[in-house]
Each structure stands twice: as C-alpha cells, then as structure tokens.
Amino acid sequence: MNCEVCQLKELDVEHFEIREVLGCILHTILFHRALGLVRPKDVDLQLFEITYVQCADAELEKKIDEKIGQFIDRVDKHPNKKTQICLSFYEVKSKQATWFTNKVERLHWEQWYINLNVAQLPKAHSGKSQHSKLVVDPGEVALEERDVRRAALEASLREVLFQIIKFVNEKRDHVPPIPNVEGVSFPYEITISSSSDSAFGMDMFKRMLQTGHPTMLS
Amino acid sequence: MDGQISNSHGEHGRFEQILSQFLLKSLHIVLDSRVPTIHPYNRKNDLSLGAQAKKSDKWFSLVLGDRPAALDNLSFWHRNLMDPMIIDIILVQDVPNYLSQPSPKAQEETVIERWIVQFEYVRTTTPQGGDSSAAYKKTYKKLIILLRSLFSMMRLLPAHRAFRKLCSSSKSCDYDINYKVSSFSAPFSRSEEELMKQYNFSPVEAQQGCFSISVTYRESLSDFNLETSALFPPQIISDYVGSPATDPLRAFPSTGKGVCATSFPSRGFQSTSTHSERPHSWTSGIHRGASLPHKQPLSGSPPIYQSSGRSDLSSSPTDVYGHRIPNYRLPNHYKNNNFDAYQLSPPFSPSTSPSPPTHLTGGNFMQSRLRSETSPVSIPHPMLGRSPRYLSPNLSDTSRHSLPPLSPRNAKHDSSSQESPSGMRSLRKLDLSKAGELNSGMPISYTGQKLSGDTKDDSGRFSGLLSSSGSPRIGFSRSSSRISFPDDLDDCDFSCPFIVDDVDTSDLQSSQNLGVSKTLEVSSQVISTARKSHDAAVGALVHMFRTAPPLRQDSSCYSSRSMKQEIGQGAGSSSAFFLPRKTSDALEELRAYKDMKELLLSKSARMAAKEEA
Numbered sequence: 001m002n003c004e005v006c007q008l009k010e011l012d013v014e015h016f017e018i019r020e021v022l023g024c025i026l027h028t029i030l031f032h033r034a035l036g037l038v039r040p041k042d043v044d045l046q047l048f049e050i051t052y053v054q055c056a057d058a059e060l061e062k063k064i065d066e067k068i069g070q071f072i073d074r075v076d077k078h079p080n081k082k083t084q085i086c087l088s089f090y091e092v093k094s095k096q097a098t099w100f101t102n103k104v105e106r107l108h109w110e111q112w113y114i115n116l117n118v119a120q121l122p123k124a125h126s127g128k129s130q131h132s133k134l135v136v137d138p139g140e141v142a143l144e145e146r147d148v149r150r151a152a153l154e155a156s157l158r159e160v161l162f163q164i165i166k167f168v169n170e171k172r173d174h175v176p177p178i179p180n181v182e183g184v185s186f187p188y189e190i191t192i193s194s195s196s197d198s199a200f201g202m203d204m205f206k207r208m209l210q211t212g213h214p215t216m217l218s
Numbered sequence: 219m220d221g222q223i224s225n226s227h228g229e230h231g232r233f234e235q236i237l238s239q240f241l242l243k244s245l246h247i248v249l250d251s252r253v254p255t256i257h258p259y260n261r262k263n264d265l266s267l268g269a270q271a272k273k274s275d276k277w278f279s280l281v282l283g284d285r286p287a288a289l290d291n292l293s294f295w296h297r298n299l300m301d302p303m304i305i306d307i308i309l310v311q312d313v314p315n316y317l318s319q320p321s322p323k324a325q326e327e328t329v330i331e332r333w334i335v336q337f338e339y340v341r342t343t344t345p346q347g348g349d350s351s352a353a354y355k356k357t358y359k360k361l362i363i364l365l366r367s368l369f370s371m372m373r374l375l376p377a378h379r380a381f382r383k384l385c386s387s388s389k390s391c392d393y394d395i396n397y398k399v400s401s402f403s404a405p406f407s408r409s410e411e412e413l414m415k416q417y418n419f420s421p422v423e424a425q426q427g428c429f430s431i432s433v434t435y436r437e438s439l440s441d442f443n444l445e446t447s448a449l450f451p452p453q454i455i456s457d458y459v460g461s462p463a464t465d466p467l468r469a470f471p472s473t474g475k476g477v478c479a480t481s482f483p484s485r486g487f488q489s490t491s492t493h494s495e496r497p498h499s500w501t502s503g504i505h506r507g508a509s510l511p512h513k514q515p516l517s518g519s520p521p522i523y524q525s526s527g528r529s530d531l532s533s534s535p536t537d538v539y540g541h542r543i544p545n546y547r548l549p550n551h552y553k554n555n556n557f558d559a560y561q562l563s564p565p566f567s568p569s570t571s572p573s574p575p576t577h578l579t580g581g582n583f584m585q586s587r588l589r590s591e592t593s594p595v596s597i598p599h600p601m602l603g604r605s606p607r608y609l610s611p612n613l614s615d616t617s618r619h620s621l622p623p624l625s626p627r628n629a630k631h632d633s634s635s636q637e638s639p640s641g642m643r644s645l646r647k648l649d650l651s652k653a654g655e656l657n658s659g660m661p662i663s664y665t666g667q668k669l670s671g672d673t674k675d676d677s678g679r680f681s682g683l684l685s686s687s688g689s690p691r692i693g694f695s696r697s698s699s700r701i702s703f704p705d706d707l708d709d710c711d712f713s714c715p716f717i718v719d720d721v722d723t724s725d726l727q728s729s730q731n732l733g734v735s736k737t738l739e740v741s742s743q744v745i746s747t748a749r750k751s752h753d754a755a756v757g758a759l760v761h762m763f764r765t766a767p768p769l770r771q772d773s774s775c776y777s778s779r780s781m782k783q784e785i786g787q788g789a790g791s792s793s794a795f796f797l798p799r800k801t802s803d804a805l806e807e808l809r810a811y812k813d814m815k816e817l818l819l820s821k822s823a824r825m826a827a828k829e830e831a
Contacts, residue, residue: 032366035359039281040369051373051382161374165367169420172360178279 003108004174006167009160010115013153018075018118020045021157022068022085025114026190027054028161029087030064032168033110035178036185048154052161057183067190074192075118082195087112089186091176109174112164229350233426236354237299237337239277240361240429244335244368245305245399246285251372252307252331253397254385256286278362280369301401302336307377310394311442327396328442329410330377331435332403340427353425360422361429367419368431376439393442406434413437767799768807 013021024045031040034055041056054061067085075083090106178185249256275281306329313324372378377395384391406414415437421428 028370031370032363035279035362035366037276037279037281042373049379051378053370053373158374161370165370165374168363169367172363172420172422175359175363177355178359178362 002174003111004167004171005111005113006163007113008115008163009156010117011153011156011160012117012119012149014119015072015075017047017153018072018116019068020047021153022071022114022116023064024050024052024157025160025164026064026067026085026087028052028164029112030060030184030188031055032164033089033175033186033188034060034184035175036180036182038183047150048157050154050157050161055183060184064190067192071192074194078194079118079120082115082117084193084195085114085116086191086193087114087188088191089188092187109176110171232354233424234299236358236361237429240337240365241299241303241335242285242289243278243280243282243365244333244431245303246282246289247280247365247369247372248305248307248333249289249397250282251369252377252381253395254381256289256397278358278365280362280365298401300337300339302334304400304403305331305333305335306398306400306403307331307333308396308398309377309380309439309442310396312392328436329406330380330439331375331433332406334432334434335430337424337429338421338427350425357422357424364419364422364429364431371417371419371433375433375435376437377435380439380442768803768810 008025011021024043027043031038031053034057038055038057040053042051043054044051071083071085088108088111090108093105093107176186272284275283275285309328309330311326311328313326380393381395384393384395413436414434416432416434418432419430421430
C-alpha cells in the first residue's frame with residue numbers, strides 16, 4: 001500500500017480568516033474520508049460565499065475546532081514562520097509484542113498538507129496608526145484592497161475545494177476497506193508544524209552528528 | 219451448476235440493486251440540491267434531530283432524509299438501468315411582456331446544468347469467478363466516495379447560489395428552478411455549449427463496466443440577473459456606530475479624526491486616535507483657549523486631551539516618550555495664543571522652534587494645564603531643551619508649586635513674558651559658555667538650576683550657577699557678585715561652592731555681566747522652583763554636577779555648537795548642559811585653573827606691591 005500525498009494550494013489568509021478557511025478545508029477532506037454512515041450538513045462560510053459539507057458529528061467538530069485553535073496559537077507564537085497542517089489517515093498495525101517493544105505501528109496511507117500563509121497582524125495595524133493627514137482616503141484604499149484580496153482568497157479557496165474533490169476522485173485504490181462504523185471510518189491525525197521547525201531539527205541533528213555532542217547519547 | 223446460475227443471478231441481482239440504488243441516490247442528491255420543492259428547507263431538521271434513518275436511506279452511507287415518493291418510483295422514469303439518466307436543471311424566468319395586452323407572462327427556460335449518470339456496460343472476457351464479494355465491496359466503497367464528491371460538488375457549482383436564494387427568499391423571486399429526468403436529451407446548441415463547462419467525475423470501475431457521472435453546467439449565471447449577491451441573510455451588526463445624524467454626540471472615529479484634522483489643518487495634526495471621541499468636546503476643547511496646547515498630542519492621540527479636558531486630571535499625561543510629565547504652573551500670560559504655534563509640535567524638540575525656551579515652556583504649559591485649572595505661574599526654565607523625562611523624577615513634587623518670586627524684582631521678571639524668553643535665550647547662550655568670559659576667561663560651567671547661597675543682588679533671583687565638577691570656582695564667585703541666591707535655598711544640604719561672596723567685580727565686562735545677571739535672574743526663578751523639594755532638587759543638582767559640561771572660552775561658538783548638538787540629539791537626549799566630558803575638556807579645564815591661579819597670584823602680588831608702596 002502506498003501513501004498518497006496531496007499538497008493543497010497555498011492560501012494567503014489574514015488572522016481572522018484562519019478559522020473559517022481551515023475549518024472548511026479540514027471538514028471537506030474528512031467528509032470525503034468518513035465513509036461510515038454520515039448525515040451531511042451544509043455549512044455556509046461567513047466571510048465568503050462558499051458552502052461546504054461536513055459530517056454532522058459533534059465530536060468531530062469539537063476535535064477540528066481544537067486543532068484549529070492549536071494552529072492559531074502556533075501561528076501567534078511564530079508569526080514569521082509558515083505553519084503547515086498535515087491531516088493524515090493511517091491504518092493501525094499492531095506488531096508482535098516482543099520483549100522490548102509492544103508498539104502499535106501506524107501505516108499512513110494518505111496525507112493532506114494544508115498550507116496557509118498567514119498575513120502578519122502589524123501590517124493591518126500599522127495602516128491604521130499612520131495618520132498624518134485625513135483618515136478617510138487611506139481607509140478607503142485599504143477597504144478596496146481588502147475587498148480585492150478577499151475575492152481572490154474566495155476564488156483560491158474554491159480552487160482548493162475543487163482540488164480536494166479531484167484528488168479524492170482520482171485516487172481511490174489506496175483507501176483501505178471500510179470498517180463497520182459510523183461517521184469517520186479511518187483513524188486520522190492532524191499535526192501542525194512550522195516551516196523552520198523541520199529545518200531546525202535537521203540542522204541540529206546534523207550538527208550533533210558532526211560534533212558528536214554528548215547529548216546525542218541521551 | 220445450479221449454484222453457479224443462482225450465484226450469477228444473485229450477483230446480477232446484487233449488481234442491479236447497487237446500480238439502481240446508485241442512480242436513485244445520485245438523482246436524490248442532484249434534485250435535493252437544486253430544486254426547492256424536492257428539498258423543502260425544514261426537512262433539514264429531520265436529519266439534525268438524529269432521527270433513525272430509513273434503511274433505504276442508508277445506502278452509500280449517506281443519509282439524505284426522506285426521499286420524495288416521486289423519486290422512489292425510478293422505473294417510471296428509467297425503464298432500462300443501462301440507459302443513461304439525464305437530469306436537466308432548468309432555470310425558469312418570466313419574460314417581461316412588452317405587449318400592452320394582459321396576456322399570460324411567457325416563461326423562458328434555460329438548462330443551467332445537465333447531469334449524466336450512467337453505467338457504461340463493458341463486456342469483459344475475464345472470468346467472473348473469484349472473490350466477487352470483495353470486488354463488490356470495493357466497488358461499493360468507491361461509489362460511496364464518488365457520491366460524496368458529487369454531494370460536495372453540488373455546493374460548489376454556480377447554480378447552488380440560485381437554489382439557495384430561491385429557498386431562503388421569503389418574497390417570490392423572479393425565477394424558478396425545475397428539473398427534467400430522461401434517458402435522452404436534445405444536445406446543446408453551439409452557442410449554449412460555449413457558455414457551458416464540463417466536469418467528469420472519475421468513473422468507478424466494476425466488474426461489468428464502470429459507473430460514471432458527468433456534468434455540463436453554466437459557468438456564470440450573471441446573465442440571468444438573479445441577484446445572488448445577497449445570498450446569506452443579513453446579520454445584525456452588534457457594534458454598529460450610528461451616523462452623526464442619528465446620534466450627534468457619538469462620533470465615528472473617522473469623524474473625530476476629521477474634526478481634529480480640520481481644527482488643525484496647518485499643523486499636520488496627527489489624528490491617530492482610534493477611539494471614538496465626542497467631536498463636541500473635542501471641538502469645544504479646541505476653542506477653550508487655555509486648553510489649546512493640550513491638543514498637542516503628547517502621546518499623539520486626542521483622548522489624552524479628552525481625559526484632561528473633561529477635568530479628569532488625576533492622571534498626568536505622558537510625553538512623547540511615554541514618561542509622566544509633571545505639571546508645571548505657568549504664567550497666566552501664557553494662556554494666550556502665544557503657544558498656539560507650538561501646541562502641536564513636540565515640546566521637547568528645539569529644532570523646530572527658534573526659541574527653545576518658549577518651546578519648552580509651551581510644553582510645560584501644556585502639561586500644567588492638563589494638571590490643574592488654577593492660574594499658572596511662569597516658570598522660565600533654564601534647562602533649555604532638557605527633556606522633561608529628566609526633570610520629572612526630580613521635580614515632580616515641585617510641579618504643583620508655582621515659582622514664587624523671590625523678590626519683587628523676581629515677580630516682575632516672572633510676569634514679563636518677553637523678558638523671560640530672552641533671558642532664557644541668553645541663559646542658554648551662557649549655560650555652556652563659561653562665566654570665565656565674564657570673569658576674564660575663567661571657565662565655569664553651570665547648570666543654572668539649584669543653588670544655595672545668599673540672596674545678594676538687587677536682582678535677587680539668580681541662584682543657578684553651579685560648577686559641573688563641583689570643584690571650587692572662585693572665579694565664578696567673583697563674577698557672581700551680582701548673582702544672588704534665594705534665601706530659601708540655604709537649607710539645601712548641598713554645599714554649593716558658588717556661595718556668593720561679595721567680591722568686587724569691577725574688572726568684569728559690564729555687558730557680559732548684564733547678560734549673565736539676566737540669565738542668572740532667569741535661572742534663579744528656576745531654582746526657586748526646586749526649593750520646594752529639597753531632596754529632589756539635591757538629586758537634580760548632583761546629577762547635574764556629574765554630567766554638566768565645562769564652560770568654554772568662546773561662548774558664542776560653544777553655544778552654537780551646543781545648539782547644534784542639542785538639535786542633533788533631539789529632545790529626548792541630554793541637553794546642552796550635559797555634554798559628555800572628554801579628556802580634552804578636562805585638560806582645558808585644568809589649563810583654565812592654572813590661568814586662574816596665576817591671575818590670582820599676580821593680583822595678590824600686585825596688591826602686596828601696592829601696599830608696600
């Protein structure tokens with residue numbers, strides 16, 4: 001079984017748009033992968049004229065909201081980094097219990113990478129604070145720019161949803177058999193990582209290898 | 219044999235079942251998402267209530283709710299399962315009747331979407347044996363995914379908006395959506411095809427063939443003027459700010475800013491406030507003469523003024539550097555519009571004003587006005603260009619007190635606005651120049667602030683000449699015969715080396731003396747400010763002594779240099795009084811002492827010679 005990876009198109013969002021955009025994408029993916037019995041629920045976005053479908057599952061909603069909250073926290077802590085969310089589905093293969101390990105192995109068969117480029121907050125605020133003349137004109141220009149940007153984001157988000165549907169349709173063979181459960185049928189995990197984290201980790205690892213740092217032994 | 223036949227029948231039956239259910243489900247999905255009559259809006263409640271889904275509804279793991287009875291009877295529409303099922307979504311619009319006669323309105327029908335759901339039968343030669351159950355499961359699983367994507371796609375296509383509007387709009391729309399199901403349909407015309415786009419879902423392969431869904435849809439429905447922009451119900455804006463017309467006392471932030479801008483058009487007034495301030499109070503505050511300088515955005519925002527304007531004077535304003543500014547009392551005469559010119563410029567940037575003292579005073583004035591409503595008393599401050607940040611920690615206690623005139627002459631000087639600035643100007647000139655200039659070249663540095671000593675002179679005000687290093691400045695004392703110190707400063711702990719002795723200063727240049735005395739007069743007023751808080755003043759003095767630069771031989775060039783330095787450093791940096799000392803400064807000072815010593819020695823020698831003679 002191979003692992004299918006889908007890198008979704010990168011979206012430029014503002015901080016207050018994160019929740020809606022991320023929720024829309026995550027729920028759409030999960031709706032297509034929750035192959036147990038579901039009741040679909042239409043959700044209209046507040047900021048965009050887009051309707052997406054989610055499983056009417058309170059627990060799933062709660063989990064997704066939590067993850068989005070974690071993502072937003074991560075973005076707030078690391079404003080200058082690109083934070084990525086990875087939604088991955090896996091199968092659980094329990095290894096034979098040995099003397100040393102009794103691990104449960106996870107075989108990922110599908111990974112979705114959601115790339116959000118969050119615009120920095122100061123940009124928005126600095127526009128407000130630089131008032132050396134009448135406020136009206138700069139405000140209007142800012143509003144126009146915001147409308148343009150909003151429309152572009154809506155189109156991009158729509159493209160991402162199309163991208164999900166296309167991927168879901170084209171790759172079907174790798175999906176494991178559906179267990180007899182309701183709702184989300186396959187175990188999944190959502191991981192959040194910042195752009196430089198992996199780079200940092202790799203650098204550290206390389207450095208340790210080169211220098212033979214004593215902490216390596218621990 | 220029989221088993222095989224029955225199996226094949228069974229399999230065929232299973233396949234037919236899957237196929238028919240697939241067609242039904244896809245029809246349900248399409249019509250449910252497009253035709254309001256098929257999908258009444260309240261039907262959603264059934265799903266949300268967690269009602270037990272019918273077994274027939276559980277097909278493909280997608281619970282859609284009760285299927286309309288009309289749809290159940292698929293065979294009515296679809297005789298042969300192998301034929302494609304074509305679903306046309308039709309937009310029905312009333313054609314405007316241009317004829318005068320009341321004929322029934324014509325309706326225009328346009329196919330905005332065409333869905334083709336079919337099973338393409340492929341005769342395969344591969345044996346049908348094997349694990350067909352697993353194959354069916356796989357096929358079923360893929361059909362589930364296909365139908366999920368169909369469900370999602372229904373909401374992404376343009377026609378969905380028209381459908382939602384139709385469902386949500388309480389009043390009748392000028393259009394309607396209808397449908398037609400058939401196994402064949404007339405192809406689109408060329409012009410229609412140009413406006414349509416096609417999307418094919420990936421087919422699901424099965425043993426007998428493949429299931430496929432495709433759609434041809436109109437890319438844009440703008441031609442129909444369906445007014446789909448206001449699709450979602452209007453939301454109540456909870457924090458709506460009313461227009462000034464409805465609520466004149468409440469202003470938009472922009473309005474407030476606009477008021478500010480118009481009030482100070484030539485000042486480049488920075489209306490940076492994001493608070494919605496009452497324009498009235500702001501405007502009235504502007505015209506309240508005394509409070510005008512407070513418009514100076516010490517922190518760059520009107521609310522600072524506002525809070526003070528409303529006599530909320532508990533908190534002193536912060537200057538541009540975010541430090542608390544003590545309130546100084548300023549003379550009544552400063553209440554006039556003299557300071558208008560400076561009200562919007564930072565009080566502590568001397569570069570913007572030709573007269574720094576006034577500038578600073580203006581700033582002080584602002585601060586004091588913010589603090590108290592009583593009549594201000596003039597505090598001509600010799601600490602020109604010095605940041606209040608420096609002053610505030612030391613003189614905050616004194617801030618409340620006016621500078622009482624130390625003598626009648628002091629009072630006179632206090633009340634004269636013109637003299638003080640000039641005095642301060644000359645003081646500024648001298649603050650870095652040595653009094654040695656007055657005293658035949660002896661370098662003396664002074665800070666012009668606190669002094670202890672006797673009030674000697676008829677001017678009786680000046681008490682502010684101090685040595686920066688604290689070393690005895692005998693020469694200065696000689697020159698400061700006209701310098702008087704306020705009696706009040708006697709209780710200052712600090713022993714000032716410049717306690718005036720009544721020394722003959724006849725050999726001093728008179729003009730310079732006058733200049734010095736004037737500046738000293740001015741300085742004394744400042745010093746008297748400090749007398750009220752001895753500890754604070756002592757601290758200030760000590761600090762000054764430590765940081766004050768020595769006086770220079772050439773007062774003019776030094777003062778200009780000091781001005782430049784001050785300008786260069788900006789308001790927040792050390793003033794001209796407190797230039798950093800360098801080795802060269804110390805050497806020069808040493809040289810000056812040597813000269814002084816020699817001079818004294820020569821004088822004493824002369825006097826001795828006279829006596830002898």
